Amino acid sequence: MRQQTLFQRVAEAAARAPGKVAVSGCGGALDYRALIAGARGIAAALLDAGVAPGDRVAVWMEKSPATVQALLGILAAGAAYVALDPKSPVRRCQLICQDSGAVALVTDQAHAPQVPALLSGGRCRLVLVEGTARPKAGPFVRVRPLSEARALPASPLPDVSPEGLAYVLYTSGSTGAPKGVMHTHASGLAFVDWVLRTFDVSAADVFSSHAPFHFDLSISDLYAALSAGASVRLIGSVEAMSAPWLARKITEWGITVWYSVPSVLIAMLDQGRLEQLGMPTVRTLFFAGEVFPIAQLQRLRRAVPHADLCNLYGPTETNVCTWYRVPATLPDDAKAIPIGPVCDHLEGFALDDEGREADEGTLWIKGPNLLAGYWGDPEKTGATLRMDPRGRPGLAYCTGDLVRRRADGGYDYFGRRDHQIKCRGFRIELGEIESVVAGHPNVLEAVAWAVPDPKAGHRIVVTVIPRSGGPLERNELHNVCVERLPNYMVPEQFEIRAELPRTSTGKVDRNRLRADWEARERPW
Amino acid sequence: MVTEIESELQQFIREEIGASRNLVVNEDEPLFSSGRVDSIGLLQVLDFIDRSYGVNLLVDGEPSQFDTIRGLAAAVRERSHA
Numbered sequence: 250m251r252q253q254t255l256f257q258r259v260a261e262a263a264a265r266a267p268g269k270v271a272v273s274g275c276g277g278a279l280d281y282r283a284l285i286a287g288a289r290g291i292a293a294a295l296l297d298a299g300v301a302p303g304d305r306v307a308v309w310m311e312k313s314p315a316t317v318q319a320l321l322g323i324l325a326a327g328a329a330y331v332a333l334d335p336k337s338p339v340r341r342c343q344l345i346c347q348d349s350g351a352v353a354l355v356t357d358q359a360h361a362p363q364v365p366a367l368l369s370g371g372r373c374r375l376v377l378v379e380g381t382a383r384p385k386a387g388p389f390v391r392v393r394p395l396s397e398a399r400a401l402p403a404s405p406l407p408d409v410s411p412e413g414l415a416y417v418l419y420t421s422g423s424t425g426a427p428k429g430v431m432h433t434h435a436s437g438l439a440f441v442d443w444v445l446r447t448f449d450v451s452a453a454d455v456f457s458s459h460a461p462f463h464f465d466l467s468i469s470d471l472y473a474a475l476s477a478g479a480s481v482r483l484i485g486s487v488e489a490m491s492a493p494w495l496a497r498k499i500t501e502w503g504i505t506v507w508y509s510v511p512s513v514l515i516a517m518l519d520q521g522r523l524e525q526l527g528m529p530t531v532r533t534l535f536f537a538g539e540v541f542p543i544a545q546l547q548r549l550r551r552a553v554p555h556a557d558l559c560n561l562y563g564p565t566e567t568n569v570c571t572w573y574r575v576p577a578t579l580p581d582d583a584k585a586i587p588i589g590p591v592c593d594h595l596e597g598f599a600l601d602d603e604g605r606e607a608d609e610g611t612l613w614i615k616g617p618n619l620l621a622g623y624w625g626d627p628e629k630t631g632a633t634l635r636m637d638p639r640g641r642p643g644l645a646y647c648t649g650d651l652v653r654r655r656a657d658g659g660y661d662y663f664g665r666r667d668h669q670i671k672c673r674g675f676r677i678e679l680g681e682i683e684s685v686v687a688g689h690p691n692v693l694e695a696v697a698w699a700v701p702d703p704k705a706g707h708r709i710v711v712t713v714i715p716r717s718g719g720p721l722e723r724n725e726l727h728n729v730c731v732e733r734l735p736n737y738m739v740p741e742q743f744e745i746r747a748e749l750p751r752t753s754t755g756k757v758d759r760n761r762l763r764a765d766w767e768a769r770e771r772p773w
Numbered sequence: 774m775v776t777e778i779e780s781e782l783q784q785f786i787r788e789e790i791g792a793s794r795n796l797v798v799n800e801d802e803p804l805f806s807s808g809r810v811d812s813i814g815l816l817q818v819l820d821f822i823d824r825s826y827g828v829n830l831l832v833d834g835e836p837s838q839f840d841t842i843r844g845l846a847a848a849v850r851e852r853s854h855a
Contacts, residue, residue, distance in 0.1 A: 276837075311806060336808030359803070487805045490812040491836040520816070520831065673812075736808040 253411040254434040256324040258441075258476035260285055266452065266478050274458075274483035274502075275313040281478075284318055287399035291322025291355070291377065292406060294398035298375040298391065300353055302327030302407050303414055307351035309333040309342060309360045309367065312461065312483050315379055315395065317471060319355040320416075320462065322398075324434075327407045328353075329414035331429070332462040336486060337735040339363045345419050345427055347371045349624060355395065358382045411435040417624050418465055418565050421677050421738065423667065425684030429624030430565045437468055439617035440568035443592055444473040447572075448506070448533050448557075452478035455502065455530075459484045459509040464675075465565040466508055466537060474506075489513070496521030503530045508561075510538040510674025515545045515704055524552045537561040537569065538674030539706045540662065543583050550579055562588035562662065565676070566620040566633070566646055570595055571660060588652070589659040592618075599652050599660070604638055608654040611666060613638070615645045670699045670707045675737045677709070682740060685733045686711050686726055691719030696749060697740065698759045700766070709740040712762055714749060721745060778826070778846040785821050786842070790814045800843040815839065828852045 263271070263281035271281045279287070295306065306323045308330055310316045323330040331349045333342040346354070347370050354373050356364060358380030368376075368386055376386050379395040386392055415434045422428035444450060456474035458481050460466035474481045482502045488495065496517040499507065507528065514536060517523040528534070534549075534556050541549075541560065550558065558575035573589025591597035595616035601607040615637060622630035637645045649667055652660040668679040679697040686695035694714040699707035715721040723743045730739045750761040779800050787797055790810055804810045810818070816831075819839075823829045828849045830839070838844040 334808075336806065338808075359806075485806070485836070487815075487840045488836040490805055490815050491831075491834075491839065492812075493831045494834065494836055516812070736811050 253438065254324065254409045254413075255415055255437055255441075255472050255476075256288070256321055256409075258438070258472065259321060260325075262452075262476055262478040269452070269478065270480050271475060272314040272317045272481045272483060275311070275485045275488075277314040279314040279318065284314070284321065286403070287315075287318045288321035288325050289403035289406075290399040290401040291319055291395070292325035293401040293404040294377060294393060295323065295326040295328060295353055295375070296404055296407070297401075298353060300326055300328050300375070302409055304328045304353075305331050305349045305351045305414075305417060306353045306355065307331045307333055307346050307349065307367075307373070308355045308462070309335060310355065310357040310379065311335050311359060312458070312485055313357075314483065315357075316462065317481070317483070318399070319377070319395070320471070323355070324409075324415060325406055327409040327413060329416055329431075331417045331419070332467075333367075334461060334463050334735055335360065336461075338732055339366045340733050341427065341735060343367050343369060343371070345429070346373070348426070349417055349419075349429055353377070355379075356384075409434065411438070412621075414621065416468075418463060420565050421669075421675075421681045423669070423678040423680035425681050427681070428626065428629065431621040431624050432468075432568075433621050436568070436618055436621065437472065439594065440468065441472045441476060443569070443594055443618075444469050445477055447592075448559075450474070450477040450479060450506070454479035454505045456481050456506045457484060457499070457502075457504045457508060458482065459489055459507075459513060461486065465568065466510070468568065469535070470508055479506075492516035492519070493521040496523045496526055499528050500526065500530055504528075505530055506533045506535070507531050508535040508537070511536045511541040511545070512539065512673045512705060514549055515542075518545065518548050518552065519704075524548060528553045528556060531556050533557045533559065535559050535561050537563070538676075539671040541586050542703055543579070543585055545703075546575065546586055547579055547583075550575060550577075560586055560588060563614075563618075564648055564650075567595075567614045567648065568618040570597060570614045570616075570618060570648075573659060585661065587655060587659050588662045590657075591660075592616075594618075597660075598639070599654065600638060606639060610651070612648045612650050612652045612660065613645045614648060615643050619644065619646050668697075670709075672699075672707045672709065672737055673705050675735075677707075677738055679709070682709065682711060682730070682734065682738055685730055686713060686740075686743075688733075689721075689726060689729050691716050691721045692726075693717075694749065696757050696759070696762065698762055700763060708742075709738070710742045710744060710762075710766060711740045712744045712746055712749065714746060776846065778849055779842050781825065782818070782822075782842045782845055786810070786818065789821070790817060798842065800846075801841050803840045804842070806840050818845065822849060826853060 267282035353375040361382030364384035417429040419427040458470040563570040599610035601610040682697040750758040838848040
């Protein structure tokens, strides 16, 4: 019988080929034996500190083989990991750490000075630190070197249920605070197994790991690769930004399965001579996270004619739930790329405004990939994860994405029901930005809206109504955002107005804001 | 050692990239991995280096040197002496 947790799957692969390189890049490399031995040591340190199955452990590190080892160590101990964005401001990470109730933290030298700020108000009692830094984390918090934990002898691991929590991915939340999407070993593996069988992943593959670990693209990069005994090549955050360098390295590293957001591929086409270089070693190229503009996709198709190009669609809540294989030649008059049919182990349907099943409407998904819920928010869980509204048994998740059925049985995506946007692949709730800006004492009202951009997806503008008499500088608004939001959510422009245009029903007229803006100036 | 290249890079980042937000960074502070400057900013910095010193790090640079002003300046010196 197959082992049913993410850690057990990786450990099985390690037993088959212990000497093979499992993870490399970002200044290091680990074979399967060392990867698992270190993860077992980290698990021993967590268990020794009283970490129990279901507990959350935060990871605040730059990407490296040691980070992957930490994630596996947390899973081995039966705990769930909460990967914090190493580039996000400490205040946002602190909110997430506190919200998740993390009882332990694994961090690195670069983040050590900010550990006290990160842990304030939280429940953490153990900090494992890579390197020589020893942050003063508080009177009840034990601080240990990560190297010491890794070297601990393996201790017996607790029984972990496949239904146990494995990781919590925090995404932008519409009410102003990030929200934690919970996945179990079973929901993660349902997706991983689909990747393994649909794309014939083998130990001969080399996967890229471009996405950061708090982003759902990392689940396939890490666990599909490592459970198949393949190798993972990590791409660090600065490397990930250096498109021309990356375009050359893909071949040198022998990557066979590439996975990233479209904007990275577009940057490699634009600045990295990808059309000349090609990607000779890549057999399968996945992209996800945002709509791939068709003209750019035509270029990519020509640059890598030999590879399977696949558009993977799905919010963090469902892992990937539909996919589309790009044909060998795209018709010249193609307008947009479909999101394709629902994955073969899932069920999907569209409901119209009256809640009837229809060819056009909001996409709902059912099946084993679905999230277990939102961390600490049963109300939101109940509102989005509902009994199948068609009256059939089972839970269904409403994606909020508007789709249209195609003649071939797949779907086209054509928009959102709410104010969620995508910017360089990152999912952004405009409400979260609005609540941060509205937190400025001299702001009466703030409305965030998006201008479509062919390369970045969207760019964000915030229109602000100041309180009467209060002075307000764009500079201050920008600073408030920089302190509380990750870089990709910081608005490009602030517009200060005396009043907001409204529709006849009294809602803020976002279309009018956009039209006024475009008529006046387009600075990019 | 802080040379002219370091000061010029610092000035460019302060005045061109971080003009709206008082972005002041010392030579060893991470620019990109910290999220202070995004990928478009990285391209602007590399373009400035190309125009000012005739060194195209986009073509033959190593990202491990890109994250700090000191690293970028060292990359420029290595390549302009070669």
